[in-house]
Amino acid sequence: MTRETAPDRSTEGMVDYDANSRAQKQNALHNSDVIFDLAKRVATQSLPLNITDYGCGPGQSAIETVRPALSAWSSRPHTDLSVCHADQPGNDWNSLMGLVFGDNGYANDANAPLVRTSVGSFYERMMPDSSVTIATCFFASHWLSQSVRLYAPETIWFADLTGEARKKMWRLAESDWVNFLQLRAEELQPGGYLFVSALGAVPEAGEINGIAAAGRGNYRAQQAVVASMVEDGELDRDVADNFVFGLWFLTADEARQTIERSDSLSKLYEIDTIEAEYVDDGGDLFLDCLSDPLEYARRYSGYTRAYAGTTLRRNLFEPSSGRGRTADEIEAEFFRRFEALYAEKTNEYACEQWHLKAILKRI
Numbered sequence: 001m002t003r004e005t006a007p008d009r010s011t012e013g014m015v016d017y018d019a020n021s022r023a024q025k026q027n028a029l030h031n032s033d034v035i036f037d038l039a040k041r042v043a044t045q046s047l048p049l050n051i052t053d054y055g056c057g058p059g060q061s062a063i064e065t066v067r068p069a070l071s072a073w074s075s076r077p078h079t080d081l082s083v084c085h086a087d088q089p090g091n092d093w094n095s096l097m098g099l100v101f102g103d104n105g106y107a108n109d110a111n112a113p114l115v116r117t118s119v120g121s122f123y124e125r126m127m128p129d130s131s132v133t134i135a136t137c138f139f140a141s142h143w144l145s146q147s148v149r150l151y152a153p154e155t156i157w158f159a160d161l162t163g164e165a166r167k168k169m170w171r172l173a174e175s176d177w178v179n180f181l182q183l184r185a186e187e188l189q190p191g192g193y194l195f196v197s198a199l200g201a202v203p204e205a206g207e208i209n210g211i212a213a214a215g216r217g218n219y220r221a222q223q224a225v226v227a228s229m230v231e232d233g234e235l236d237r238d239v240a241d242n243f244v245f246g247l248w249f250l251t252a253d254e255a256r257q258t259i260e261r262s263d264s265l266s267k268l269y270e271i272d273t274i275e276a277e278y279v280d281d282g283g284d285l286f287l288d289c290l291s292d293p294l295e296y297a298r299r300y301s302g303y304t305r306a307y308a309g310t311t312l313r314r315n316l317f318e319p320s321s322g323r324g325r326t327a328d329e330i331e332a333e334f335f336r337r338f339e340a341l342y343a344e345k346t347n348e349y350a351c352e353q354w355h356l357k358a359i360l361k362r363i
């Protein structure tokens with residue numbers, strides 16, 4: 001496995017995010033009662049109240065994530081309140097601020113909080129010591145700290161790795177989870193809460209490694225297209241054989257045991273909740289379009305482009321270009337085949353969702 005440089009973080013510059021982030025929006029709305037409840041628990045403490053949303057992204061879900069806390073804190077003077085949106089340099093900050101200050105934002109409300117941003121990586125410090133009351137991180141911490149090059153010709157996805165390759169990937173995922181928690185502990189106020197909601201995984205007999213991980217159909221569809229393009233000489237075999245998305249979807253046991261086995265983490269946090277839950281949307285993110293295979297395929301393609309397009313481009317399409325094909329042409333061919341596959345096989349590649357929910361109280 002080789003380490004790559006920070007600007008290569010794979011989710012920077014996501015495309016068409018707001019239009020293609022159905023799962024993320026559903027998740028923010030689904031968790032609004034939990035955020036409200038956590039914010040109520042800390043509402044009377046004397047320190048200024050801050051909610052920081054790590055890996056906020058550019059879309060409306062960033063607003064929906066912080067809004068419940070602001071409503072729980074509405075009796076506090078606005079000078080005591082701040083919101084910080086934290087993400088990487090490549091985030092579409094202009095779009096986000098357009099939403100924050102727009103009609104469906106919160107910045108023009110009566111009692112509006114101070115609006116702040118923090119630009120960097122959540123695998124480094126993003127906020128001052130003891131300054132955050134509620135830390136949220138939604139649909140972001142499953143991205144590892146670096147892109148990964150690992151010999152795995154059979155897959156582009158962590159959950160289908162086996163043997164030594166899986167062990168190497170887990171070592172990185174585990175150390176990222178520890179690092180993320182340690183950094184947030186420095187930033188949280190005593191008594192504050194960290195709420196992580198990420199793509200997750202659950203035990204399932206008969207699955208590779210005995211684990212069913214969120215989005216398995218979607219990643220396997222991408223793998224099928226990669227394999228067909230390698231076969232046809234459209235993608236460089238060596239590049240494809242060494243590409244794996246820098247992702248890990250934790251099971252509840254992995255998330256919990258990492259904390260319980262660490263002397264330092266178990267002194268920093270009290271575990272409120274750690275569970276992986278099945279998102280009961282009929283087992284298919286775009287079930288509502290299933291009767292129209294072309295629309296179904298377009299939706300999956302838009303969704304996949306939004307979260308994976310930049311990663312695929314940097315790690316597969318650009319390194320495979322230059323033999324009479326540009327990265328743009330390879331990308332167009334990839335998504336043409338991807339849509340054709342979904343239109344033909346439809347819900348054979350449905351995207352099911354399991355979410356890891358971790359709520360930790362800073363001691």
Ligand SMILES: C[S@@+](CC[C@H](N)C(=O)[O-])C[C@H]1O[C@@H](n2cnc3c(N)ncnc32)[C@H](O)[C@@H]1O
Nearest residue numbers: 011024055056057061087088121122138139140
């Ligand atoms: C799928 S989006 C989720 C955005 C939003 N939280 C939501 O739920 O809609 C993932 C976000 O995590 C951010 N992200 C990924 N790795 C990060 C890192 N190391 N540090 C900060 N942000 C990161 C990406 O830039 C992206 O905006």
